[in-house]
Amino acid sequence: MYVSARERKLLERLLVGGREITVGELAEELNVSTRTIHRDLQGLESVLRHYGLELEKKAGVGIRLVGEEKQKQALAAELLHLSHREYTPEERQLMILIALLEAGEPVKLVSLANDLNVTVATVSLDLDKLEQTLKAYGLSLIRKRGYGVELAGSESAKRRLISELLFRHVNEHEFLELMKETIQKRSDDPLDTVAEKLLGLVDRKKLAIIEKQIEQVKEKLPFTMADSSYIAFVVHLALAIERIKRGEAIHFDPHDLRTLQAAKEFAIAEMLAESLERAFGINIPKEEIGYMTMHLMGAKWRSRQGMMMEEPSLVVGMKAQQLIRFVSRELGVDLSTDRTLYEDLVVHLKPALYRLEHGMGVANPLLDQIRKDYPELFAVVANGTKQLFGYIPVPEEEIGYLVLHFAAALMREKKGWRALVICSSGLGTAKILATRLKRAIPDITVMEQASVFELKKKDLRAYDLVISTVPLPEEYGPHVIVSPMLTEEEARAIRQRLERKTAVEKRRENESIARRNRSMLATMKAVRRISETIIHLLDGFLLEMVTCRSIHELLMNACRRLERNGVLVDAKVVIEELERRESLGGLGVPGTKLALYHARSFSVLRPSLTMYRLDEPQTVAGMDGEPMEVNTVVLLLGPADADEEMLSVLSQVSTLLVKDEQSTATLARGGENEVYSLVSSHLEQFFDHYWTTTKE
Structure with a gap:
């Protein structure tokens, strides 16, 4: 044939x-x-x-x-397995690139031409087209007559290229099957397809071992990684281990490494490195642990709980609020009260900005479709990012993901059926698919989004419908495969499936009610913890005019008073924690006169919010690293073992500092009653939102 x-x-x-x-x-x-x-x-x-x-x-x-x-x-x-296989130009160029990555040395053009059944002239033209692609990764081609062609560039750049090629051209189901070692292909079998060639760039057995080691430290990660980031991380580790075994050194700036060692992700990377050292019998240097840390810090996440108390998140929160206000003005739609949008943007922007600042990049296979579906919104968000992040060029791939978050906010509707959406590209894509489903099928509820890698922990019987953007293994049962952008034909197929489920709807509804009854006590306890935290903060709130020679003196006096009032056990311990947090980065809120000093410590018995207006401005480091003058210090304290509900309330207080210009002006200049009214109103809105969403 x-x-x-x-x-x-x-x-x-x-x-x-x-x-x-x-x-x-x-x-x-x-x-x-x-x-x-x-x-x-x-x-x-x-x-x-x-x-x-x-x-x-x-x-x-x-x-x-x-x-x-x-x-x-x-x-x-x-x-x-066609003989005399013919490749499309795009496939042929990818095969050439794979050959260069595999070789690690000059390859003759005639050899490439013979392998691909084309002329040397065709290969030469393909190389011309590849050079522009490679430039974006900091790589280049060395081409000399009689020498051949060689891929030149850093080891880390080559690793990033391999990871992104795998993500773009090998679907997540294939990769999952690969790591389960269920691909029945002998190592000496020819690799004919592009996907097989790409998978041949990494050792299959290594991938399976690495995944086991990651599983052991997964619980330590702050959030669940999106599939794209998870795959990139696994591939990075596999390539790193091969390089270490060959004795090749990798460079890492000493100053950057010292900075990374202060991050919580570094401790997780160290733990994982120790596990990998035992598994492979190697010594992993600190420089390599630094790169592992960067992957963790730059990963896209699928959750947003518990991020808002970190100093970097507050800076990102301010940028997120500014971007929301910009898009709202341009579109004439007020999105400033959409908490889900704000929190999702913070979760996305924090690692995204880290990736951009360190030249890590990100793939977005949906970019063309996003531009086509949301041309006006794409232009608005692109303009907004250019104005707000002018110091860092934001590529269209990142803008595309931001557009998905805004598109999801613009399309939110009421809920109905219970559904689980499996989406491999991260939180933004899952959100846009979920909201498109609710728009196309008003009776559907997207209760949860998950990745392929999270499925084994899910009880799929709890959902009326499982919708996936990738084929799932048979063991997970019936599911509907759709594209992330959801076509009308796919929506129609889902409607038909739901109509067939009508006969068992009553039984499903009864089971859902039973589950809600069993969880009602837990829900009420959570509501109680939130209300108690709010009461503690408002009961203990004060805004005091103070005279002091330094911020340190102010904190000493403030903590000693809180100790006398029974809020703290040991003021000295809390002050040391506050100073440690300050050493990690500035605490001044850029563009305001406010500084947020906050900490969690076992010496803190209950949450506390107090504010201090200085008689003379003090100079502190801002969160952007620049010195700034502040006239108001916000002191926000919580117990070290604070539960999720308490953290969510504390995070709401911190977000108030970057909510909008009117709020920051009130905090910096308002009287005690005015500031108290602002804080209490903000927390009341949060409580109402929480109560409403838990009832739905």
């Missing part, structure tokens, strides 16, 4: 699609005209008949491949 590269891509697309697809969609995906698609489909009919398959065509709906699943699998297997 012979088929062209385009015909092969067309067959592969029809084989993976369970729904109808229009000729126009196929033409757009393959970048050809609809006439070409019609001609190719006509030419493929004899191939399909040979396998007992046919095309089912529905006017106004589209086409799909019909036939026995066994026959479809046979055709798919044949496509994988």
Whole structure:
């Protein structure tokens, strides 16, 4: 059997699609005209008949491949092992890139041409196109007559390129199966497909061992990593271990390493490094632990709980509020009260800014679709990021993810059915899919989003529907596969599935009520803890005019008073913790006259909020690293073992400092009654929001 590269891509697309697809969609995906698609489909009919398959065509709906699943699998297997395989130009360029990454030394153009069944001139043109791609990674090509071609650049840049190539061209299900060691392919079997070639760049057995070591420290991570970041981290570790075994050194700036050692992620990276050292019998240097820390700090997360008490998050929170206000003004829609949007942006921006500042980059396979679906919103967010983050160029890939958060906020609707959404690209993509589902199917509820890697911890029986952007293993049962942008055909398929579930709706509803009854006591306890925290903060609140020679003297006096009032056990211990936090970074809020000193300590018995207005301004380091004058010190304290509910209240107080210009002005200049009214009103809104969402 012979088929062209385009015909092969067309067959592969029809084989993976369970729904109808229009000729126009196929033409757009393959970048050809609809006439070409019609001609190719006509030419493929004899191939399909040979396998007992046919095309089912529905006017106004589209086409799909019909036939026995066994026959479809046979055709798919044949496509994988075609003799004289022909690649598309994009696949051919990727194969060349993989060959260069594998070789690590000059490769002859004639050798590449023979492997790909093309001319040397074609390979040379492909290399011209690759050079621009490589430039974005800090890599280049060395090309000399009689020498061949070689990939030049740092080891870390090559690792980042391999990680992103894997993420873009190998779906998460394939990667998950790989790490479970269920891909039954001998090491001496030829690797024909692009995905197989990419997977060949990393040692399969190493991946499985590494995943086991990560599992052991997962509970120490502050949040669950998105699939894309998880895959990048696993691949990074596999490549790092290979490099360490070869005795290759890696450079890391000593000053940057000292800075990273103060981060909580460094301790987690050290723990993981010790585990990997035992597993592989190697010594992992501090420099490599530094790179592991950067991966953890730059990872995209799938949760937002507990981030707001960290100093860097407050800086990011201010930027998030500014971006929300900018987009609201441009669109004429007030999004400033959307807590979910604000918290999601902080969770996304914190690692995103770290990635950008350290040149780590991020892949966004949905970028073209996002630009197409939200052109106006994309332009507004791009303009906003340029104004707010002018000191750091924000690439379109990051802007695309930010657009998803804003699009999700603009499309929130009421809830209905219980559904679990499996999305591999992180929190933003999961949010946009969830809100599109609720818009297309008003009765659906997206109770939770998860990644493929989290599925084994989920009880799927608790959901009416499981919707995934990637194929799931059979062990997880029935699920609907959709694209992240959710087409109308996919929405229709979901509606039909929900209609079939109508007969058991009452039973499901009763089970849901029973679950809610069992959890009611836990919910009420959580509400009580939140209300108690708010009461402690408001009962103990004071705004005092003080005369002092230094911030240190102010903190000493303030903590001693709190000790006398029974809020603290040992003022000295708390002061040491406050000074330690200050040593990690400035505490002044840029653009204001406020400084937030906060700490959690076992010497703190109950949460406390007090404020001190200085008779003379004091100079402190701002959160942006620049010196600034402050006239008001906000002292926010909590117990070291504070539960999630208490932390959520404390975080709300900290966000008040960056909420808007009017709030910061009141905090910096208002009287005690005025400030108390602002704080109590803000906490009341938070409590109302929490109570409303727990009832839903």
